[in-house]
Amino acid sequence: MSAMTTHTPMNMEPNDLAVLCRDLVFRRGDTEVLKRIAFTLEPGRLLGLIGHNGAGKSTLIKLMLGLLTPASGTLEVLGGKPGARPLDVGYLPENLSFYDAMTVREHLQYFSALKGVPTSRAQDLVEELGLGVVIDRKLGQCSKGQRQRLGLAQALLSKPRLLMLDEPTVGLDPAASALMYRELSRLRDAGCAVVVCTHELALVEPHLDQVLLLAQGEMRGSGTLEDLRGRAGLPALISNIDAAAVAKDDLLAPFLRGEGADVKLAVPQGDVPAVVKRLTDVHGIYDFQLRKADLGMIFAHFVLDVPVEDL
Numbered sequence: 001m002s003a004m005t006t007h008t009p010m011n012m013e014p015n016d017l018a019v020l021c022r023d024l025v026f027r028r029g030d031t032e033v034l035k036r037i038a039f040t041l042e043p044g045r046l047l048g049l050i051g052h053n054g055a056g057k058s059t060l061i062k063l064m065l066g067l068l069t070p071a072s073g074t075l076e077v078l079g080g081k082p083g084a085r086p087l088d089v090g091y092l093p094e095n096l097s098f099y100d101a102m103t104v105r106e107h108l109q110y111f112s113a114l115k116g117v118p119t120s121r122a123q124d125l126v127e128e129l130g131l132g133v134v135i136d137r138k139l140g141q142c143s144k145g146q147r148q149r150l151g152l153a154q155a156l157l158s159k160p161r162l163l164m165l166d167e168p169t170v171g172l173d174p175a176a177s178a179l180m181y182r183e184l185s186r187l188r189d190a191g192c193a194v195v196v197c198t199h200e201l202a203l204v205e206p207h208l209d210q211v212l213l214l215a216q217g218e219m220r221g222s223g224t225l226e227d228l229r230g231r232a233g234l235p236a237l238i239s240n241i242d243a244a245a246v247a248k249d250d251l252l253a254p255f256l257r258g259e260g261a262d263v264k265l266a267v268p269q270g271d272v273p274a275v276v277k278r279l280t281d282v283h284g285i286y287d288f289q290l291r292k293a294d295l296g297m298i299f300a301h302f303v304l305d306v307p308v309e310d311l
């Protein structure tokens with residue numbers, strides 16, 4: 001599969017974009033780590049950077065931060081050179097390292113001073129992110145989830161217009177992960193552009209506006225989930241059916257997939273109405289579950305090259 005070009009959306013000047021990336025190439029020595037990457041990100045949108053280990057996700061984030069320099073192509077962040085407006089860009093790295101002897105309060109005071117923001121901003125974030133209970137605790141004694149929330153508070157101190165997060169929910173319990181995504185969705189709704197790099201597909205999926213799928217540094221797909229489903233012709237899935245009855249039905253049997261408790265119908269979008277009618281009218285099955293191909297299937301198809309019929 002080849003890389004696709006992305007154009008500036010209609011009615012939008014390049015300068016209005018949070019990120020404009022065209023034909024971006026990054027090399028380490030002779031190795032092309034990123035190959036002709038192209039996408040745009042508007043303010044108020046949440047982009048998922050999805051790919052296998054070593055696909056190039058963190059490298060792309062570092063390029064957008066201005067920490068690495070592309071070999072060729074265009075990369076603009078908030079209408080300018082990456083790294084040119086550090087206060088407008090927030091970053092939560094994959095491996096947070098703190099000075100463990102500092103308290104949460106001291107840490108936020110230190111970074112508020114460094115970024116030139118009033119301490120009232122830090123106080124607001126402490127409340128917003130539920131850090132009040134650990135405000136005087138040393139960082140070495142804070143839990144993973146508390147440290148992660150502190151990392152987010154630090155990234156948000158200067159009210160960034162673009163926020164990038166590398167694996168923000170690794171090691172967090174389900175409640176802490178949900179809180180992280182609630183916060184990211186809230187920021188997106190307030191107009192911040194958000195880039196999340198993650199392997200936790202089910203967790204990120206409900207919050208995504210668009211995805212960029214990477215494999216071996218190559219862009220395999222870019223757009224909304226609906227775009228990608230349509231482009232690949234991914235089927236809808238119908239589960240909780242009477243498999244024995246369906247297997248004997250010549251119209252339905254070709255769509256049967258899986259075995260035992262996992263048995264389902266994988267139905268091309270255009271055939272869904274006819275299949276649903278058949279299930280209800282002929283087989284009297286009403287309590288089936290119908291769902292669209294999820295991000296896991298989209299990933300399997302575009303990144304792992306699994307053919308649609310094997311999904």
Ligand SMILES: Nc1ncnc2c1ncn2[C@@H]1O[C@H](COP(=O)(O)OP(=O)(O)OP(=O)(O)O)[C@@H](O)[C@H]1O
Binds near residue numbers: 053055057
């Ligand atoms: N500092 C470095 N020096 C040399 N090669 C590197 C360096 N950092 C990353 N790479 C290589 O660049 C490629 C892309 O790495 P990158 O960290 O961007 O992947 P990733 O998609 O973020 O992976 P993961 O999901 O494991 O975090 C990999 O092959 C990696 O080994």
